[in-house]
Amino acid sequence: xxxxxxxxxxxxxxxxxxxxxxxxxxxxxxxxxxxxxxxxxxxxxxxxxxxxxxxxxxxxxxxxxxxxxxxxxxxxxxxxxxxxxxxxxxxxxxxxxxxxxxxxxxxxxxxxxxxxxxxxxxxxxxxxxxxxxxxxxxxxxxxxxxxxxxxxxxxxxxxxxxxxxxxxxxxx
Amino acid sequence: xxxxxxxxxxxxxxxxxxxxxxxxxxxxxxxxxxxxxxxxxxxxxxxxxxxxxxxxxxxxxxxxxxxxxxxxxxxxxxxxxxxxxxxxxxxxxxxxxxxxxxxxxxxxxxxxxxxxxxxxxxxxxxxxxxxxxxxxxxxxxxxxxxxxxxxxxxxxxxxxxxxx
Numbered sequence: 001x002x003x004x005x006x007x008x009x010x011x012x013x014x015x016x017x018x019x020x021x022x023x024x025x026x027x028x029x030x031x032x033x034x035x036x037x038x039x040x041x042x043x044x045x046x047x048x049x050x051x052x053x054x055x056x057x058x059x060x061x062x063x064x065x066x067x068x069x070x071x072x073x074x075x076x077x078x079x080x081x082x083x084x085x086x087x088x089x090x091x092x093x094x095x096x097x098x099x100x101x102x103x104x105x106x107x108x109x110x111x112x113x114x115x116x117x118x119x120x121x122x123x124x125x126x127x128x129x130x131x132x133x134x135x136x137x138x139x140x141x142x143x144x145x146x147x148x149x150x151x152x153x154x155x156x157x158x159x160x161x162x163x164x165x166x167x168x169x170x171x172x
Numbered sequence: 173x174x175x176x177x178x179x180x181x182x183x184x185x186x187x188x189x190x191x192x193x194x195x196x197x198x199x200x201x202x203x204x205x206x207x208x209x210x211x212x213x214x215x216x217x218x219x220x221x222x223x224x225x226x227x228x229x230x231x232x233x234x235x236x237x238x239x240x241x242x243x244x245x246x247x248x249x250x251x252x253x254x255x256x257x258x259x260x261x262x263x264x265x266x267x268x269x270x271x272x273x274x275x276x277x278x279x280x281x282x283x284x285x286x287x288x289x290x291x292x293x294x295x296x297x298x299x300x301x302x303x304x305x306x307x308x309x310x311x312x313x314x315x316x317x318x319x320x321x322x323x324x325x326x327x328x329x330x331x332x333x334x335x336x
Contacts (some may be wrong), residue, residue, distance in 0.1 A: 003179065171329075
């Protein structure tokens with residue numbers, strides 16, 4: 001049986017990096033699935049910032065649920081007309097050493113001629129008093145195909161050993 | 173060579189608006205199913221419900237959902253209901269995306285489904301995550317989606333994957 005999920009590329013950082021980009025994404029798939037295991041070197045609560053095709057115009061938006069493990073520690077918020085998608089859940093260097101967050105982002109119909117919705121689920125667990133989980137709906141209001149995806153920490157850099165993996169999925 | 177574990181069973185892209193989309197004769201040879209789709213309303217906002225195995229009315233299902241609307245996070249339940257999954261209101265211009273996992277769909281126990289709905293609309297919209305129960309010991313052999321409020325617009329795409 002022919003497979004529908006194909007590995008496009010996977011990279012583990014040997015040293016810290018200010019951002020990571022999947023570039024020259026081939027157009028021969030239906031959807032993209034991005035999986036991340038990452039840690040930031042900043043000490044504050046951190047976010048993944050996502051842009052496409054090097055585009056930093058204000059055509060990004062997202063709606064989120066975030067939870068921090070405390071009583072009442074759940075909330076919903078949104079970004080509107082933003083220059084990037086903003087997803088909570090990047091493990092911070094202020095938390096337990098050697099812990100990395102896990103996240104999955106899904107981009108359906110990434111070559112379509114309509115706006116691009118996306119799905120995000122990210123978690124960090126460090127057996128400490130604070131950890132975050134984020135669930136997001138993202139939107140990139142552009143009708144062009146996605147040819148690159150760039151992830152940037154909201155603060156600081158990605159730490160060494162952070163891993164970024166991109167899969168392509170074919171519907172037929 | 174490693175065995176392929178995620179296989180596209182069928183895909184549908186609507187060439188014109190339609191009130192339903194059905195996957196039938198689903199083979200029982202996989203472990204789980206995953207459905208991924210994006211949809212818009214044909215002329216106005218559209219949401220949907222699903223029915224399994226061709227049953228005309230299925231007010232037997234239960235669901236628990238976590239929802240965020242950009243200002244409030246909330247949770248709710250449905251019991252003795254049709255399957256609404258994320259049931260997000262898609263507009264005519266911005267697609268709403270859904271992913272539904274059907275675990276052990278061919279097994280002889282009740283069927284549990286995990287769903288993820290993402291429908292940001294730049295200043296409105298929502299994100300939903302939830303679980304649904306179809307209390308049947310029969311294998312799932314068909315999945316039908318029915319639009320409500322409006323037809324599914326042309327360009328609505330649904331793909332069913334089998335996972336080994």
